[in-house]
Amino acid sequence: MIKTENLVKVYRTEDVETTALNEVNLSIAEGEFVAIMGPSGCGKSTLLNVLGMIDSPTSGGYYFLEQEVGHLPERKRSNVRKHNLGFVFQSFNLIDELTVFENVELPMLYTNTPSSERKARVEELLEDMKMMHRRNHFPQQLSGGQQQRVAVARAIVNKPKLILADEPTGNLDSSNGDDVMRLLAELNTSGTTIVMVTHSQYCAEFGNRIVRMLDGQVVTENVVRQFL
C-alpha cells in the first residue's frame, strides 16, 4: 500500500539546514498496523506528515496504492487524502464551533456524500464509539478521551484505507489511552491499515510492526506479531 524510496525531507531557514528525513525506505502492506517510534526530533512526525500527504518530500519517491503521490500538486493530494486517509492527532483537532455530530460529519461533506447516508453513517459510528448521547455537545464540553473518540470517528467516517495517528494517546490518561488504542486495534482487525507515531512502547505493541527512527533514518524494524 505504501512504499517510500530514498525519501528525503530537508527544512531550511536562513542559517540552518535540517535534514528531517534522510533516505527513508519503507514499505507498508495493506492491513498492517505500524508503530513509528524514536526520540523527539528523529523525524517520525515528518514521516507521518509526508505519508499523510500534508507535507511533500524534498526528494525521493512516495508511492501510495502504487501511485507516486509525493510530488502531486496540493489539489490532487487533497483529493487522494479525502478519499483514502483518516487522521488522528495528539491534540484531537476538533473544530470548536461544530458539535460532535457535525465534526464527524464534516469529511463526508467534502466528499459530497448524500445527507441521509451521512446521517446514518455518523449515527452508526457514534453508537460504536458510545458517543451518541453526546452528539449535540461541543468539543469543549467533552473529556480528552471522549474528544479523541470523536476524532477517531471523524477519521474513519469516510472508510479510509489508511489511518495516520500522531501520538493519539499523548494527551490522555492511561485509561482513556487504552480505550483509544483498543479502538485503533479493532479498526485494524477489521482491515484498516494504520500508521501511528508514538513515544510509548506500550502503545506501539498494539501494532504488528515497530519502526524505530533516529536522525531521520529508519534504524530497526521489529515485528511484534506476525501480520497475516
Added chain:
Amino acid sequence: MIRIQIIQSFRKLVRDRLYTLVNVTGLTIAMTTAILISLWVYDETHFDHFHAKGDRTYRVLTDWQFGGNEETMAFSPAPLATHALEEIPEVERMVRIWSPWNVVLHYGDEKIRVGKTLLADTAFLRVFDFELLNGNTATALQDPNGAVISEDLALRIFGSVDVLGQPLQLSDKMPLTVTGVLKNVPSNSHLQFELLVPFDHNIDNFVGEGSLTWTAFNYNTYVLLRPGIAPDQVGDKLTELMPLEEGKTRKTFFHLQPLPDIHLGSGHLSFSDAPRGNLSNIRLVGLIGLIILLIACINYINMTTARQAHMARDTGIRKIIGARRATLIRQYLLEAFILVTFSAVLAILLLEICLPYFEQLSDKHFTPEQLFSRTPAIIVLGIILFTVIIAGVQPAFRLSSFKPLEALKTNHWRGPQGAGLRKILVVSQFTCAAALIICVFIILQQLAFVKAHELGYQKEYIFSFNTVDSDPKQLIPLLEKEASIAGVTASSSSIIDVGNRYAGFEYEGKEPEADPFLYVLGVHPNFPQFFGLELTDGRWFLPREMDTTSVIINEKAVAALGLEDPLGKWIEFRNKTTITGIARDFHFRSLHHPIEQLAISQSRYLNEVYIKTTPGNTAKAIAAAENIFAQHEEHAVFDYQFMDESYDQLYKSETRVGQLFLIFSCLAIFISCLGIFGLATFSAERRRKEISIRKVLGASFSNLIYIFSRDFIKLVCIALLLGSPVAWFAMTEWLQDFSYHIAISPWVFLGAGILIISIAFVTISLQSMRTALQNPARSLHTD
C-alpha cells in the same frame, strides 16, 4: 454544506464576542452613515428625474454682457415664450414662471402666509409631472382665477384636501378658486411651491407693463421640445426671436439647459432662485462616506487576520480532512456576509433613529415613498456587497491559503504574521481620521472668524422685517415714538446681502471704453448713521430730507469708476445724481466675496425696515413693531429676523459642512479606535508571555504601558504626518471660496495631533493596563 457553514459562522460570532462586537459596532455605524450619505447623494444627483418628459424639457438660459463681464442667468423676457410657440415648430410647449414675494392668502378672516407661489403658464402641469390629488391636470390652470394648492397648504387652510371650488383671496390682488390640490412637491424638485396661479391674466396684477417687454429679463422660461429635437438648434432659433436694433451687434443669446442638469449645473448662473446643488460637496461627502465604510472594513480585515492563529487551525484541520481552497474561501466569505448583513440590519434600525437628525442637517426630507422604494433597497444591497467584497475577500484568500501543516503548528502563529499589512491599514484609517479632524478644526476656526469679522457696520440688537403694501417712510416716525425702540431705518434690500447692480450708466469723467457696474442700495436718509457707517470724504444725506439727487459711493467705487476727485461729479442711473460723499468700504455681501463698488442713494422704494433695540427691550420692541405693522399691512403677515441670524444664514452651507465634518470625523475616529482597541486586545493576548517575563524581570507598570502602546502610537503619529498635508491642501482650496479667511496655523495640526494621540492612547491603555496588571505567574504557567 452551506447549512453547516452558516451554523459554524454564527457560532463563531457568538463565541468571539469581542471580535463580533468591534466589527458589528464599526460596520453598523459605518453602514448607517454610508446609507444616509448614499440616499443624500442619490437624491442630489436625481433632482427633477421624476418628470416623464424630463428628457426633452429645458430651461432657457440667457448669456449677456453686464458691466463688461459675460454672464449667464436663468431669466428671460416674457415675450420669448409666446413668440417661440408661434414661430418655432420644434417647440411643443412653453411655460413661463414668475414668483411673487410675501404672498398671503385670506380665507375668511384668516391670513395664511404661503411658502412660495408660482405664476405659471397653463401648460405647467402638462410639462411637469406634479401629481394632483384633486382636480384635473388639463384644466386646473385654465380658469384665470384658478389656484392649485399643495396638500400641506390645503390642510393648513381647510384641514382637508377635498377643497375644490373653495374661495380664497390672494392679498389684495385677486380672488381665487381652488381648482386643484397637488401632492406636496418632492424635495428633489428644483421647482418648489405651495401655490400655483395662472400666469396669463394675473401677471399684470403683480408687475408693471414694462416688465412684459423684451428688455425685462424677469421670468424663468421652460421649453418642452418635440421628440428627437436637438436643443442647440432651438437655442439659436430662440436667440433669433429677440428683436435687434438696426446697426447693433447681438449681445444677448439664449441656450437651453436640460431639466435634470438644473440642480447641479446652475452654480455659474448670476441669478437663479432654485436651491443650487454643489457637485464638489456631493463628491466630498460621498468620498467621506466611502472612507468611513473603508475604515470599518479595515477593522474587519485587521481583526480577522489578527486572530489568524485560531483561524489557521481551523483551516488546517479542514484541509487535512479534505476541504478544497474554494470551499474555505466560500466559508470565510460567508462569515463576512453574515456579519455584514447583521450589521446592515442594525444599521437600518439605527437609520430610523438618525434619519430625522440627518434630514435636519442636510435640509432634506425623505418621504416614506422614497424610503420604501427600490432605490434604498438597491443602495443597502450595494453597500452590503461592497463591504463583503472589500472586507471579506482579503482575509478569505489569506486564511484559506495556509498550508495545512503550518496551520496546525501553534508556535508558527505566535509571531506577528500579517503585521505589515495591519500596520499599513491602521495608518490608512488614522490618516483619514486625522485629515478629517484637522479639516474640522480649520472649518470651525473660519466660521468663528467670519462671525467675529469687523463688517464696517453694527448689526447687534437689530431686527428687520419686510413691508408689502405700506411705505416704510410712514412707519418710521410711528416706530421711533416707541420707547423700546432705539432707532429705525429702511432700505431697498438687506445691507448684509445687496444684490442690485447697475451697468451701462453714464457718469462724469467716464472713459469711452469704460463699462463698470455698481451695486446699488436705496436707503432712508438716516441709514448711514443708524448702522454707524463711516465717511472718508464729503457728507451724508441731509437728515429728514428726500434727496434723490445725491449719491454716496464707497472707496471701491471711486477706484472702479476711475475718478480722481469724485465729490461733486454726476452719475446718471435713472436720474442724474451728484456724488456728495465717499463711504469707507464695508461688507455688504458675504465674506465669500471681496468688497466691491457700491452706490448708496435715497430711494422712494424701500421695503426692508430695520429696528434697533436695547438689551431688555427686545420683546417690547418686537411687539410694538408688530402692532404698527398690523395697522398698516392688511394683507401681510409680520415676519421679523434678527440681523445676526440673517448674517449667519449667509454661511448656512459652510456651517452645515462644518457640522457634517464634525460628525464624520468623530465617527471616523471612533471606528478607528474600535479597531485599535480590538487589535490591542489580540496583541495583549499574543504578548501575554512577553509582558509576564518583562514583569518578572522588573519592568514597572508605566514601562509596560509604554512598551505596549508605543507601536500603536507610532502608527498614529505616521498617520498624522500623512493626514496633515492632505488636510492642509484640501482646506487651502476650501478657504479660497472666501475672500476673507484665516491663515492656517501650525497650532491646528498640533492640537489635532494631541487630540488624536490622546484618544488612541486612552483606547490602547484600557487594554494594556489590564495585561500589565495580570499575575505573571499565571500567564507563564499557562504557556
